[in-house]
Amino acid sequence: MKMTFRHYGPGDPVTLEQISQIPVVRSIVSAVYDVPAGGVWSYESINAVKSAAAAHNLAFEVVESVPVPEEIKLGAPEAAKLIDNYCENVRRLGAAGVKCICYNFMPVFDWLRSEMEHISPDGSNSLAYDEQTVLAMNPLTGELSLPGWDESYTKDQLRGLLARYESVGEEQLWKNLQTFLEAVIPVAHEAGVNMAIHPDDPPWGIFGLPRIITCEKNLDRFLSLVDMPENGLTFCTGSLGANPENDLVKMAEKYAGRIHFAHVRNILHTGERKFHEVAHPTDCGSLDIYGIVKALHKGGFDGYMRPDHGRMIWGERGRYGYGLYDRALGAMYLSGLWEAIDKENKA
Ligand code: DNO
Numbered sequence: 001m002k003m004t005f006r007h008y009g010p011g012d013p014v015t016l017e018q019i020s021q022i023p024v025v026r027s028i029v030s031a032v033y034d035v036p037a038g039g040v041w042s043y044e045s046i047n048a049v050k051s052a053a054a055a056h057n058l059a060f061e062v063v064e065s066v067p068v069p070e071e072i073k074l075g076a077p078e079a080a081k082l083i084d085n086y087c088e089n090v091r092r093l094g095a096a097g098v099k100c101i102c103y104n105f106m107p108v109f110d111w112l113r114s115e116m117e118h119i120s121p122d123g124s125n126s127l128a129y130d131e132q133t134v135l136a137m138n139p140l141t142g143e144l145s146l147p148g149w150d151e152s153y154t155k156d157q158l159r160g161l162l163a164r165y166e167s168v169g170e171e172q173l174w175k176n177l178q179t180f181l182e183a184v185i186p187v188a189h190e191a192g193v194n195m196a197i198h199p200d201d202p203p204w205g206i207f208g209l210p211r212i213i214t215c216e217k218n219l220d221r222f223l224s225l226v227d228m229p230e231n232g233l234t235f236c237t238g239s240l241g242a243n244p245e246n247d248l249v250k251m252a253e254k255y256a257g258r259i260h261f262a263h264v265r266n267i268l269h270t271g272e273r274k275f276h277e278v279a280h281p282t283d284c285g286s287l288d289i290y291g292i293v294k295a296l297h298k299g300g301f302d303g304y305m306r307p308d309h310g311r312m313i314w315g316e317r318g319r320y321g322y323g324l325y326d327r328a329l330g331a332m333y334l335s336g337l338w339e340a341i342d343k344e345n346k347a
Contacts, residue, residue, distance in 0.1 A: 001262075001296075001297075001301060001302070001303070001304075001305050001335075001338050002026055002027060002061075002303070002304045002305065003024045003025050003026060003304075003305055003306070003331055003334070003335050004025060004026070004027045004028065004029045004061075004062055004304045004305065004306045005019045005022065005025045005028060005029065005306055005307070005327065005328075005331060006028070006029040006030070006064060006306060006322060006327075007019060007028045007029065007030045007053075008030070008033070008319065008322065009030060009031070009033045009049070010052075011033075012319070012322075013318045013319065014318065014319075014322070014323070014324045016028070016052060016053060016055070016056040016058060017056055018324055019056070019058065020056035020057055020058055022328045022331050022332070023332075024331055024332065024335040025058070025331055026058065026059060027053075027058060027059035027060065027061040027062060027304065028049075028053045028058050028059070028060055028062075029062040029063070029064045029102075029304070029306055030049050030053070030060060030062075030063065030064070031049075031063055031064060031065060031066070032045040032046060032049060037067040037068070037069045037070075038067075038069035038071070038082045038085060039085065040085050040088050040089060040092075041066075041089050041092060041093070043092060043096075046092055046093060046096045047096065050096055050097065059097070060096075060097070060098065061097065061098055061099045061100065061304065062098065062099070062100045062101075062102065062261060062304050062306075063093055063098050063100070063101045063102065064101075064102035064198075064234075064261075065101075065102050065103045065104065065198070066086065066089050066090070066093070066101050066103055067103065068086070068103055068104070068105060068180065069082050070107070070108065070161060070164075072086070072176065072180055073105060073107055073168075073173065073176055073177075074107075074164055074165065074168055074176065075168070075172065075175065075176040075179065076164075079176070079179070079180075083179070083180060083183045083184065084183075086180075086183075086184055087183060087184055087187040090184060090187050090188050090191050090193055090195075091187060091190075091191050093191070093193060094188075094190075094191025094192050094193045095191070098193060099192065099193060099194060099304075100193065100194045100195075100196055100260045100261050100303065100304055101188070101193055101194070101195055101196065102196045102197075102198055102234045102261055103195070103196075103197060103198065104197060104198040104199075104200070104213070105173070105177050105180075105197060105200075105212070105213060106200050106201075106209075106211060106213075107165055107168070107173070107209040107210060107211070108158075108161055108162065108165065108207075108209055109139075109206070109207070109209070110201075111201035111239070112129065112134060112201065112202065112206060113127045113128060113129050113320075114128060114129055114130045114131075114133035114134045114137075115127065115128040115129075115130070115133070115276075116320045117312070117320075118276045118277075120276075120278075120311070124311040124312060124313045124326075125311060125312050126276055126277040126278065126309070126310075126311040126312070126321075127276065127277045127309060127320055127321055128275070128276035128277070129202060129242065129273070129274065129275055129276070130271075130273070130274045131202075131272070131273035131274065132273075132274075134206070139158060139162070139207060140155055140158060140159055140162075141155075162207070162208075162209075165208075165209055165210075166208075168210065169210055170205075170210040170212055172210075173210045173212055174212060174221070174225075177212070177222075177225065178225045178226075181195075181225050181226040181231055182225075182226060185226045185228050185230050185231045186228075188230040188231075189228060189230045193230065194229070194230050194232050194260035194261075194303070195230055195231060195232060195260075196232050196233055196234040196259075196260040196261040196303075197213055197222065197232075197233060197234060198213070198234040198236055198239070198263075199213045199214065199219075199233075199234070199235075199236050199239040199240050200212070200213045200214050200239065201236065201238070201239035201242065202239070202242040202243070202273070203215060203239060203240055203242055203243050203246070204243065204273075214240075214243070215240075215243065215245070215246055216246065216247070216250075216251055216254075219233065219251070219255065223255075223258055229257075229258065231258075232258040232259060232260040232303075233255055233258055233259045233260065233261075234259075234260070234261040234262070234263060235251070235252060235255065235259040235261070235262045235263065235296075236262075236263040236265075236308065237262075237263065237264050237265060237266070237287055237289070237292055237308075238263065238265040238266070238267050238277065238287075238308055238309065239263075241266075241267055241286070241287045242267065242273075242275060244269060244286070248287060248288070248291075248292050248295075249288055249291040249292055249294075249295045250295070252292045252293075252295035252296045252299065252301075253295035253296070253298050253299040254299065255299070256295070256296050256298070256299020256300050256301040257299060257300055257301075259296065259299075259301055259303055260303040260304065261303055261304045261305070261306075262296060262301065262303060262304070262305040262306070263305075263306060263308040264280065264289060264292065264293065264305060264306075264307065264308060264330070264334055265277065265280055265307065265308035265309050265310075265330065266278050266279065266280055266281065266282070266284055266285035266286070266287045266289055267285050267286060267287060268284070268285040268286050269286045277309050277311065277321070278311070279310075279311060279326060279329065279330070280307060280310075280326075280329065280330035280333050280334065281333055289333075289334075289337070290337060293334065293337045293338060293341060294337075294341050297338065297341045297342065297345065305334060305338075306331075307327045307328075307329075307330025307331045307333075307334060308321075308327075308330070309321030309322070309327075310322070310323055310325065310326025310327035310328075310329070310330055311323075311326045312326070313325050313326050
């Protein structure tokens, strides 16, 4: 297991120096942010991320994300050209030493939350999701302001995009995903890169849009679309765990060999399709983080791990979910679990 930490580039209030001072972290997880989705990343920009990390003794082995443009998810006529661009990015990143690329296949909206500063009794705050609140918002009136969503769409563009998805149901989305994988995975194989799809967050359809990377049955189907080791998963416990029917301990062990990247965080369920994010340890939430890490170890997990969204604690302000302090505590907790489990198994 290789512990990593996400960094959003030069504009991130969390510095590379701070990350390098977390004792267990050896690589950053980052991306090139100066090219819109669908474009080819320049060698200069890729190398700039790499050398900035190297200046702090950090590797740059994981990219999150190379975004998949909507035209690919829609299976639009421009998809073939955009898939070529995507393949070129995979080649360039492989050549630069990147070993793992995280991406997702969620139509229009990336991860969704209804509240950015849910206050806990201890004064910390975190991200929360309440389906009732989300459904009461109309994405077309600008009421919706969500962390993972590209708000650069104008209302008209968004209306147009949602209309184009009206004819794309789950089965069509599966087909478009298969077309994408059949082109990209052989290139990833050549480039020495593992592709790791991120599950949908939350793992169910929303605003009438299909979502398919949601549960064990669908992960089985996903892995069989192109049955090569490079076609793998980002095992995001908070995303999959939003549905209590997902047995994460079972899934962690079952998929360990195809999990290239683990996003480990905890959430507390407070109602039907209602939860908020909590500190990483098992006792703080509804997910058995110890059981999950143990299952990954048992399954032979050998990929990258990162602490995922943290709370805002100690007065920190910054990018929602991506402050320094609570994620650093998470990195320490997770690597402590890993060390103990690993040593017990070798004893
Ligand atoms: C949330 C993240 C996601 C993730 C993308 C992967 O914090 O895990 O935004 O980066 O969905 O493409």
